[in-house]
Amino acid sequence: MDKAIIRVENLSKKYIIGNKLNGTLRETFVNKWSSIIGKRNNLTQEFLALNELNFNVNQGEVLGIIGKNGAGKSTLLKILSRITEPTSGRFIINGRVSSLLEVGTGFHPELTGRENIYLNGTILGMSRKEVKIKFDEIVDFSGVEKFIETPVKHYSSGMYVRLAFAVAAHLEPEILIIDEVLAVGDAEFQKKCLGKMQDVAGQGKTVLLVSHNMNAINSLCNNSLYIKNGKNIKFGNTSETIDFYLKDSSDISNGVITYPNDKMPGDDFVVLQKVEIVNNNGENVSSIQINEIVNIRIKYIIKLNGYKPILSLYLIAPSGEIIFCSIDNSEKAYTIGNYTKTITIPADFFNSGKYSVQIAISTFNPHIVHLFQKEIISFYVHDNYSSETRQGYTGSLAGMLRPKFNWQNDI
Amino acid sequence: MNPEILLNMGNNSKYFFDSSKKNGLYFKELFNYKDLFYSLAWREFKVRYAQTFLGFIWAVIQPLATLLIFFFIFGKAIKVDTGNIPYPLFALSGLAAWSYFSFVISTSGRSIINESGMIKKIFFPRLVIPFSKALVGLIDFAISLVLLFLAMFYYKESLTWNLLFMPIFLFLILLISVGVGIWISALSLRYRDVQHIIPFFIQIGLYATPVAYSANEIPEKYQLIYHLLNPMAGIIEGFRWSLMASELNLFYLFYSFILVLCIFISSIFYFMKIEKIMADIL
Known part of the structure; x- marks a missing residue:
């Protein structure tokens, strides 16, 4: 039998931009008139938000949907939650869908917490009876018992979001569709949301999750779908899909940068030729797993004798600060020729995020900076720790680095 | 495809x-989605008089204020002919029906645009929104009816068997209000200009409908066109007839009935058509 609970076939959504559909009466008359007299309106332009998208989701699967802003992720969720209709193609959904594209849809500031729970619950598709049964649980989860009879306009934004999420969290759909809801609220609230979502996923329900938080996607989703320009670029194992996405969306060419002969940075004495990020298997990569080593390989050419240039490598944290500067301590080579040097940074050293490399070649005596190249190449460090290791926590961990030390129990 | x-x-x-x-x-x-329908109506009701000092006493004051104006202008100054019916009763019965109509078409008319945030974020049958406005309006309508019955008691106006037909007229008033409201809500989404036309429409409509005066005041030769153009005329006359045995023209009433049905049914179909692209054009 067909196991797919969601089946998406050749789904396309076309938007017309340039000429507004919901124009004024005047515009309609003008358009009618120009079509009568045969003038064509060339201002309209079509935009394909989704382009022949295909994929299936099985019962109980938690699917992550990733892609850049504007790739079509939200359009896909809107179609699957029936907010808007596709232009062509079809989809089949076998089960009760609840979608959370926003928390607190329909909340009214003048109404009390209690009234908003009923209102929001019914908007999300629950009956008043269902809300009544779950009411105490919802209030407990939200932690706003004391203010339940206060109009929500007097709530802090944190309380507001907590109450809104509490209602949503008590829906009992067979299929849950979530769009970036995790982006709101403080760290603790996000943790609570994720915990709840893991519960939902654990109950064998099907979840579609859009997020830019790769840690969350990685720890919650078995499979992921990478969408680019409305197309299914990659569908499969989450870790691989995220890797592929990070590589594909990276502004740096696949872990290697080669300067053309006439554009090599440097001066008459020394020039930089090539910088590579290399993984354990000797492949050029733009993203690595957190528990892998990173090799940075630098090729440069000394063109004249006379100075003693030395290489130094700066590593820049995701926050933009310099973490360290490492100076070449290999066997010195100062004569004319091509040189290649590699430094290896151990596994379990970086935190997750985008790190970049700066390189300087300078002579210390007399002090001459031959070249100082900023932001040459970047790579992503991708946290692949399973949710068990992190006890379900998928938020980010602070710090420029996250070295692995040996912790021991002192008795 | x-x-x-x-x-x-x-x-x-x-x-x-x-x-x-x-x-x-x-x-x-x-x-x-009937529970959502109640919830939205409840929200509208709560919010309308939230934080006002008099609360929903306003629902009583508003029709009384208009009645007072009509009483002095049409009752005392112009002295319109209302047959045996005391002028306040005559005007109040018309006002009750007209206020409901104007409330529903103005609130449900802009309801879709007002709820755009919700429409873009979650699925539910969008018709629930304009329908819920019609439910809220019934509260004010009921209050005006209570006032009307009190006034009839005060003027010692006796009820007749016509009263049995009142539910039919209430239903017609409901149907035309919702129908026009749905039409406007869908149209104003397509053409925002419609929003600006509605206040004029309501204002003109109040004087083009036998609310403050009797349709008999209209010259004989214009009677037909007057009723053909305004289905509310026949309905309000019928409503008044059911309460206090005023005159009633069955032909006009029947015509209004057919027209109201057409307006209501067509409104649903037009709305369903617009509903498909609602989230895209909002």
Whole structure:
């Protein structure tokens, strides 16, 4: 039998931009008139938000949907939650869908917490009876018992979001569709949301999750779908899909940068030729797993004798600060020729995020900076720790680095 | 290519439908969302008088204020002929029906645009929104009816067997209000200009309908066109007839009845058509 609970076939959504559909009466008359007299309106332009998208989701699967802003992720969720209709193609959904594209849809500031729970619950598709049964649980989860009879306009934004999420969290759909809801609220609230979502996923329900938080996607989703320009670029194992996405969306060419002969940075004495990020298997990569080593390989050419240039490598944290500067301590080579040097940074050293490399070649005596190249190449460090290791926590961990030390129990 | 959507609504029975033939399911789903309909009406009611000092006493003051104006202008100054019926009773019965009509068409007319945030973020049958406004209006309508019965008691106006027909007229008033409201809500989405026309429409309509005066004041030769153009005229006369045995022209009433049905049914179909692109053009 067909196991797919969601089946998406050749789904396309076309938007017309340039000429507004919901124009004024005047515009309609003008358009009618120009079509009568045969003038064509060339201002309209079509935009394909989704382009022949295909994929299936099985019962109980938690699917992550990733892609850049504007790739079509939200359009896909809107179609699957029936907010808007596709232009062509079809989809089949076998089960009760609840979608959370926003928390607190329909909340009214003048109404009390209690009234908003009923209102929001019914908007999300629950009956008043269902809300009544779950009411105490919802209030407990939200932690706003004391203010339940206060109009929500007097709530802090944190309380507001907590109450809104509490209602949503008590829906009992067979299929849950979530769009970036995790982006709101403080760290603790996000943790609570994720915990709840893991519960939902654990109950064998099907979840579609859009997020830019790769840690969350990685720890919650078995499979992921990478969408680019409305197309299914990659569908499969989450870790691989995220890797592929990070590589594909990276502004740096696949872990290697080669300067053309006439554009090599440097001066008459020394020039930089090539910088590579290399993984354990000797492949050029733009993203690595957190528990892998990173090799940075630098090729440069000394063109004249006379100075003693030395290489130094700066590593820049995701926050933009310099973490360290490492100076070449290999066997010195100062004569004319091509040189290649590699430094290896151990596994379990970086935190997750985008790190970049700066390189300087300078002579210390007399002090001459031959070249100082900023932001040459970047790579992503991708946290692949399973949710068990992190006890379900998928938020980010602070710090420029996250070295692995040996912790021991002192008795 | 025609988009085809297949859904199972989750209660074990499987549905297969595409966008061109989903009417049966459409109304079933609308019914499933009845609790949302109550919730939205409740919200509207609560919010309308929230933080006002007099609360929903305003619902009593508003018709009384208009009545007072009519009483002095039409009752005392112009002295319109209302037959045996005391002028306040005559005007109040018309006002009750007209206020409901104008409330529903103005609130449900802008309801879709006002709820754009919700429409873009979650699925539910959008018809619930304009329908809920019609429910809220009934509260004010009921209050005016209570006032009217009190006034009839005060003027010792006796009720007749005509009263049995009142539910029919109430139903017609409901139907035309919702129908016009739905039309406007869908139209104003397509053409925002409609929003600006409505206040004029209501203002002119109040004087073009036998609310403050009797339709008998209209010259004989204009009677037909007056009733053909304004289905509310026949309905309000009928409503008044059911309460205090005023005159009634059955032909006009029947015509109004047919027109109201047409307006209501067409409004649903037009709305369903616009509903498909609602989230895209809001």
